[in-house]
Amino acid sequence: MNFSCNQTILSDSINIVQKAVSLKTTKPILKGILLKAYNNQLKLVGNNLSIGIENTIEANVKKEGSIVISSKLFGEIIRKLPNETINFSVNENNVIDITCLNTKFSIQGQSALEFPEIEEIDNTEEYEINSLIFKNMIRQTIFAISLDDSRPILTGSLIEIKNDNLSMVSIDGYRLSLKNISIDSDFVNKAVIPGKTLSEVNKILSQLNENNEKIKISITDKHIMFNIEKIKIISRLLDGEFIKYDQIIPNEFNSIVKINTSELLRSIERASLLAIESKSNTIKMIFKNSNLNISTNVEIGSVDENVDIELKGKEIEIGFNPKYLMDALKIIDSEEVIMKLTTSVSPCIIKPVDDESYTYLILPVRLS
Amino acid sequence: MNFSCNQTILSDSINIVQKAVSLKTTKPILKGILLKAYNNQLKLVGNNLSIGIENTIEANVKKEGSIVISSKLFGEIIRKLPNETINFSVNENNVIDITCLNTKFSIQGQSALEFPEIEEIDNTEEYEINSLIFKNMIRQTIFAISLDDSRPILTGSLIEIKNDNLSMVSIDGYRLSLKNISIDSDFVNKAVIPGKTLSEVNKILSQLNENNEKIKISITDKHIMFNIEKIKIISRLLDGEFIKYDQIIPNEFNSIVKINTSELLRSIERASLLAIESKSNTIKMIFKNSNLNISTNVEIGSVDENVDIELKGKEIEIGFNPKYLMDALKIIDSEEVIMKLTTSVSPCIIKPVDDESYTYLILPVRLS
Numbered sequence: 001m002n003f004s005c006n007q008t009i010l011s012d013s014i015n016i017v018q019k020a021v022s023l024k025t026t027k028p029i030l031k032g033i034l035l036k037a038y039n040n041q042l043k044l045v046g047n048n049l050s051i052g053i054e055n056t057i058e059a060n061v062k063k064e065g066s067i068v069i070s071s072k073l074f075g076e077i078i079r080k081l082p083n084e085t086i087n088f089s090v091n092e093n094n095v096i097d098i099t100c101l102n103t104k105f106s107i108q109g110q111s112a113l114e115f116p117e118i119e120e121i122d123n124t125e126e127y128e129i130n131s132l133i134f135k136n137m138i139r140q141t142i143f144a145i146s147l148d149d150s151r152p153i154l155t156g157s158l159i160e161i162k163n164d165n166l167s168m169v170s171i172d173g174y175r176l177s178l179k180n181i182s183i184d185s186d187f188v189n190k191a192v193i194p195g196k197t198l199s200e201v202n203k204i205l206s207q208l209n210e211n212n213e214k215i216k217i218s219i220t221d222k223h224i225m226f227n228i229e230k231i232k233i234i235s236r237l238l239d240g241e242f243i244k245y246d247q248i249i250p251n252e253f254n255s256i257v258k259i260n261t262s263e264l265l266r267s268i269e270r271a272s273l274l275a276i277e278s279k280s281n282t283i284k285m286i287f288k289n290s291n292l293n294i295s296t297n298v299e300i301g302s303v304d305e306n307v308d309i310e311l312k313g314k315e316i317e318i319g320f321n322p323k324y325l326m327d328a329l330k331i332i333d334s335e336e337v338i339m340k341l342t343t344s345v346s347p348c349i350i351k352p353v354d355d356e357s358y359t360y361l362i363l364p365v366r367l368s
Numbered sequence: 369m370n371f372s373c374n375q376t377i378l379s380d381s382i383n384i385v386q387k388a389v390s391l392k393t394t395k396p397i398l399k400g401i402l403l404k405a406y407n408n409q410l411k412l413v414g415n416n417l418s419i420g421i422e423n424t425i426e427a428n429v430k431k432e433g434s435i436v437i438s439s440k441l442f443g444e445i446i447r448k449l450p451n452e453t454i455n456f457s458v459n460e461n462n463v464i465d466i467t468c469l470n471t472k473f474s475i476q477g478q479s480a481l482e483f484p485e486i487e488e489i490d491n492t493e494e495y496e497i498n499s500l501i502f503k504n505m506i507r508q509t510i511f512a513i514s515l516d517d518s519r520p521i522l523t524g525s526l527i528e529i530k531n532d533n534l535s536m537v538s539i540d541g542y543r544l545s546l547k548n549i550s551i552d553s554d555f556v557n558k559a560v561i562p563g564k565t566l567s568e569v570n571k572i573l574s575q576l577n578e579n580n581e582k583i584k585i586s587i588t589d590k591h592i593m594f595n596i597e598k599i600k601i602i603s604r605l606l607d608g609e610f611i612k613y614d615q616i617i618p619n620e621f622n623s624i625v626k627i628n629t630s631e632l633l634r635s636i637e638r639a640s641l642l643a644i645e646s647k648s649n650t651i652k653m654i655f656k657n658s659n660l661n662i663s664t665n666v667e668i669g670s671v672d673e674n675v676d677i678e679l680k681g682k683e684i685e686i687g688f689n690p691k692y693l694m695d696a697l698k699i700i701d702s703e704e705v706i707m708k709l710t711t712s713v714s715p716c717i718i719k720p721v722d723d724e725s726y727t728y729l730i731l732p733v734r735l736s
Contacts, residue, residue, distance in 0.1 A: 104672045105672075106671075270445070301473060
């Protein structure tokens with residue numbers, strides 16, 4: 001095996017496939033990156049058996065072949081080399097010589113035979129989405145994924161395709177975050193994607209920073225595949241039935257409130273300081289006439305905030321965990337939000353003003 | 369007590385005095401900041417009994433007085449308020465009302481009577497230094513302070529004033545870092561300043577970012593005081609005799625080498641990857657003719673680097689812990705460095721080219 005390639009292109013590619021490499025594993029081969037040189041290209045593969053990532057880059061291949069090299073060491077070496085051509089040659093003992101200008105590394109590699117190749121999945125259905133839109137979809141829902149392993153299905157987000165619509169929803173038992181986008185597809189499909197996978201896809205999209213690229217998605221019974229340019233990400237899906245969330249989103253409300261998003265966020269951030277410090281984690285909100293009063297009253301002190309609102313319907317007093325409000329207000333980009341309330345023990349809905357594509361549901365906290 | 373002041377000015381001041389506030393202490397009052405309002409100014413004080421920091425800012429004082437408030441909570445509240453005038457009033461129960469636009473906090477304070485005031489020190493001698501020069505002096509020596517508490521005197525830097533010269537030196541048993549600057553003073557004095565104090569002074573100088581300010585230094589038997597504008601930092605000194613470092617810096621050498629600083633640093637960084645990964649922490653350097661060969665040979669692989677040099681004197685083979693070389697090369701700003709060597713078991717001296725003000729001494733490691 002003998003090939004050469006550019007340092008920066010290789011380093012960027014390592015950053016991508018490393019996201020699927022196990023740091024802690026009982027199978028040492030999974031701590032490595034598979035390198036396959038053929039047809040004047042180099043394929044890099046990381047695979048921790050839950051997620052596998054493949055990326056193909058240009059290379060000048062003099063002799064085809066494959067090898068596995070420690071991901072951590074390989075990444076560090078390539079990152080520290082200058083932006084020049086790097087030459088690789090592998091001998092019969094799997095020793096990899098890496099040379100670049102006045103530097104020569106010789107590193108013990110492992111046979112590629114033991115490396116678990118990524119399972120190919122059938123591309124029967126493929127959904128094509130603008131990557132900037134998909135990235136935003138992840139950002140607006142990923143934070144509401146459950147961190148609690150006792151209900152494994154909630155540690156992922158449900159994506160559902162039907163009626164030319166793709167929805168993504170996360171639920172953690174206290175709140176729900178739902179985003180819809182329209183796509184051009186006649187298929188009906190759904191899958192629950194592990195939070196970890198969405199987080200890695202998000203990081204890769206940020207790293208590419210080519211916002212007009214398309215991301216292509218294919219789903220089978222057990223797997224989902226994301227294709228972005230020369231990058232292929234294959235992840236296992238979560239098993240089981242997701243919560244039928246349609247049934248828990250209310251349609252009728254007693255109070256509908258319009259508020260400036262950043263004023264509301266900043267007031268809640270201040271009111272939350274005492275709630276968090278005292279570990280009560282509760283703020284009280286009173287919506288009345290054209291004013292929202294937000295307060296916390298705990299042993300170490302009290303805080304009282306007032307925000308202008310437009311209220312339609314009944315006045316209402318309700319308690320919330322401020323973190324769950326702040327999480328949603330931070331990812332809503334519109335200047336104003338609508339809060340829809342029924343009683344002090346019913347779910348509250350938050351939506352950006354004039355935007356039906358995003359819905360946040362939050363359960364209130366009983367005030368003592 | 370009743371006063372008002374600007375949010376940004378107050379927030380910046382809290383950031384400064386907080387550096388002397390204890391987070392973990394058995395005396396709860398030390399987790400607080402002392403506020404003293406008088407003469408249309410507000411004095412803020414943090415004091416953990418090792419370091420005390422005072423800062424005075426402009427305020428509109430309607431009623432003079434003092435109070436102690438939780439440093440963490442106070443800092444968070446002020447940082448989250450908008451950049452407007454903030455009003456403070458304290459009642460007879462030490463409750464502090466903080467109001468700003470539509471926000472009102474009421475926080476339980478503590479009586480200022482229990483707060484340990486900062487000891488005043490006699491300003492008999494005062495040394496005035498450009499703060500940028502002093503900051504650089506800290507940067508070039510602080511990293512060689514010992515982290516090992518078994519020799520407490522080495523957990524600080526010695527500063528010494530004599531013959532219109534101020535020197536600062538740190539030693540950790542493996543290397544020594546010495547910086548000299550000229551000052552205008554007829555005094556003779558010395559003191560060992562705790563590393564923690566220098567680190568906080570450095571952070572405050574970075575925060576002020578007014579590089580042409582003067583820093584004024586006074587030293588007594590037990591304390592050192594730094595005055596920067598309206599900021600006063602008083603620290604205890606370390607007790608005991610510092611190492612007589614003059615005697616360990618050699619004056620005669622067999623080999624004198626000139627090398628490009630960043631080429632040398634980058635080559636050592638690469639060579640160190642295998643040394644660190646394998647925990648051998650040793651690199652081999654062979655200075656011969658016009659070439660420096662740097663290598664590591666461990667179980668997981670080997671690396672071989674070559675750097676152009678100008679060598680005067682004998683060729684030499686010597687081992688080093690790469691971390692100690694990189695630490696020095698990172699803080700040397702000149703394009704080239706001089707390495708002065710005698711034998712493979714004698715200390716090596718590193719200096720910036722054409723700059724006598726800085727000296728680094730490093731002990732070699734025996735090659736196996």
